[in-house]
Amino acid sequence: MTNDQNSISRNDKEKSGLSTRFFYSLKPLEMEDRLKRLEQILKKDRFANHNEIRLVSVGIGTAVAEMPVSEKHLNGVNIIQGGALFTLADFAFAAASNSHGRIAVATQANITFFKGISSGKLTAVAKELNSGKTLSHYSVDIVDEKGVKIAYFTGAAFLKGEY
Amino acid sequence: MTNDQNSISRNDKEKSGLSTRFFYSLKPLEMEDRLKRLEQILKKDRFANHNEIRLVSVGIGTAVAEMPVSEKHLNGVNIIQGGALFTLADFAFAAASNSHGRIAVATQANITFFKGISSGKLTAVAKELNSGKTLSHYSVDIVDEKGVKIAYFTGAAFLKGEY
Amino acid sequence: MTNDQNSISRNDKEKSGLSTRFFYSLKPLEMEDRLKRLEQILKKDRFANHNEIRLVSVGIGTAVAEMPVSEKHLNGVNIIQGGALFTLADFAFAAASNSHGRIAVATQANITFFKGISSGKLTAVAKELNSGKTLSHYSVDIVDEKGVKIAYFTGAAFLKGEY
Amino acid sequence: MTNDQNSISRNDKEKSGLSTRFFYSLKPLEMEDRLKRLEQILKKDRFANHNEIRLVSVGIGTAVAEMPVSEKHLNGVNIIQGGALFTLADFAFAAASNSHGRIAVATQANITFFKGISSGKLTAVAKELNSGKTLSHYSVDIVDEKGVKIAYFTGAAFLKGEY
Numbered sequence A, B, C, D: 001m002t003n004d005q006n007s008i009s010r011n012d013k014e015k016s017g018l019s020t021r022f023f024y025s026l027k028p029l030e031m032e033d034r035l036k037r038l039e040q041i042l043k044k045d046r047f048a049n050h051n052e053i054r055l056v057s058v059g060i061g062t063a064v065a066e067m068p069v070s071e072k073h074l075n076g077v078n079i080i081q082g083g084a085l086f087t088l089a090d091f092a093f094a095a096a097s098n099s100h101g102r103i104a105v106a107t108q109a110n111i112t113f114f115k116g117i118s119s120g121k122l123t124a125v126a127k128e129l130n131s132g133k134t135l136s137h138y139s140v141d142i143v144d145e146k147g148v149k150i151a152y153f154t155g156a157a158f159l160k161g162e163y
Helices: A019-024 A028-043 A046-050 A082-097 B019-024 B028-043 B046-050 B082-097 C019-024 C028-043 C046-050 C082-097 D019-024 D028-043 D046-050 D082-097
Strands: A054-059 A062-069 A102-113 A120-131 A135-143 A149-162 B054-059 B062-069 B102-113 B120-131 B135-143 B149-162 C054-059 C062-069 C102-113 C120-131 C135-143 C149-162 D054-059 D062-069 D102-113 D120-131 D135-143 D149-162
Touching: A028 A054, A028 A082, A046 A082, A046 B082, A054 A082, A062 A082, A082 A102, A082 A120, A082 A135, A082 A149, A082 B046, A082 B082, A082 B102, A102 B082, A102 C149, A120 A149, A120 C149, A149 C102, A149 C120, A149 C149, B028 B054, B028 B082, B046 B082, B054 B082, B062 B082, B082 B102, B082 B120, B082 B135, B082 B149, B102 D149, B120 B149, B120 D149, B149 D102, B149 D120, B149 D149, C028 C054, C028 C082, C046 C082, C046 D082, C054 C082, C062 C082, C082 C102, C082 C120, C082 C135, C082 C149, C082 D046, C082 D082, C082 D102, C102 D082, C120 C149, D028 D054, D028 D082, D046 D082, D054 D082, D062 D082, D082 D102, D082 D120, D082 D135, D082 D149, D120 D149
Parallel strands: none
Antiparallel strands: A054 A062, A062 A120, A102 A149, A102 B102, A120 A135, A135 A149, B054 B062, B062 B120, B102 B149, B120 B135, B135 B149, C054 C062, C062 C120, C102 C149, C102 D102, C120 C135, C135 C149, D054 D062, D062 D120, D102 D149, D120 D135, D135 D149
């Protein structure tokens, strides 16, 4: 999401365009530290928590999240609400897109619904489609416990300064 | 959402392609009854309820929904989560797309995020872009209390039998 | 594209919902015949021909197309026009989505542009994301001669009768 | 389209974030000059020209383009090819998104097809959905001569330096 009032200030490195290069020169240990910091941020996602969405793992450019479908995720005709599927995918996308050490704010997302379900555990797997200087793009597959495809998501993120 | 196991059976009129014509010949009173029935279905949307999303109004091809943004809607950096915005828009879209008397299941949706916010009441206004025999399309504008655009959503629905 | 005036009449099998099962029971030779018939239809795509887009191959649920970028594909600032990239992807999508023996009309498509180029040969590879009873979904990757990603496309098709 | 090798260099004003403010302080005459310059750039769009797409008008945040549908725009089943519709919409979007005096490169676009046609003149009308510091969003309606909706397009553009 574009957020002009974002309180996270860009540092000078980012302004000068050096942040990416700087980040990629980090030693493995520092990268691990960053992923840990990212995990802390993601754990504070209250909308994900409120809807029982949980981060399973996050790597560089990839992430996995899951959601056990229950009563609270259903719509008025007892099928999972589109918003619940979107939120699961968006959370995995947020994790993956922020994994490079720079703050990534979602600018756009698209979701296609393949199959309506009412129970079971869903897993969302985010993968990087492309990563540029200022924009990056991800796809997310949502599958059920048997691997049946439930929905497909793509998202674009705007890259800001380091977190 | 496409849902092959959907328990709502198509009636014979729909199968023969007569349902739409039948519906449009309904007298005003009958249409009002249908919108009332739709409102009842929408009130049972547990995901919307769980996230404090409320239907304001629904008309033929249009609907308004609102959501007071609170702590539970925020992500790990204290901005409204994309999924909360999507769910609000999707709920207004569901109301509008189901307003013609036929069950409309979402097949695809797209959202563009314009501005990150952290509080205040958001309103989603759904309008019909087009309605065909088997597919209909809607746009949804999400605005804040001052009318500032927060997000823009478009959705496609597959039309099934009468509800 | 939804086309109510489409002259290709649905046959009775399709109306009764039997067409898909019928098709999948075809012997390999018959399937090959169908892919040949599809190739003939695709060769008559005048918009693709006019813009030097060529089908490389088509299989069940997949297709490859290519386009040598030349002067005619450029916009006013000498970069390939977005419409040229879209048309290349859309053509591969049309080939792949029609490969199952049923007429597939595009209802929606999305394209993300990764990199502007001005020359060289582009290749579009279409893959099936999902295929349901009435809707199918495909992704298309466009890459340059070195395999660098130029654009990513997703498309939805509505499935009609056999061709 | 993101184009890292873009030959149009960003000037210093843009780098310092001053370009927008500078532009909006232009006197009316200067703005007219800019729109004229933009029209010259659009007239050199060879892909639009090759496919008989013509700019009708361009204003601040809006544009109209048209295309007389002929043999060359048809696909293998004699319906207008999705790429022809996309290109028409994309051209109107390019005109509108570049009308603010800054170079706008498309990053993403979405098109929904409502109705297949085979002849007649199509008109595309682009309108601004939102314009931020670095991204702007537009919708484009494509209608036939009777005003019947043929397709709906939305596009996102990344804003660079002044042209």
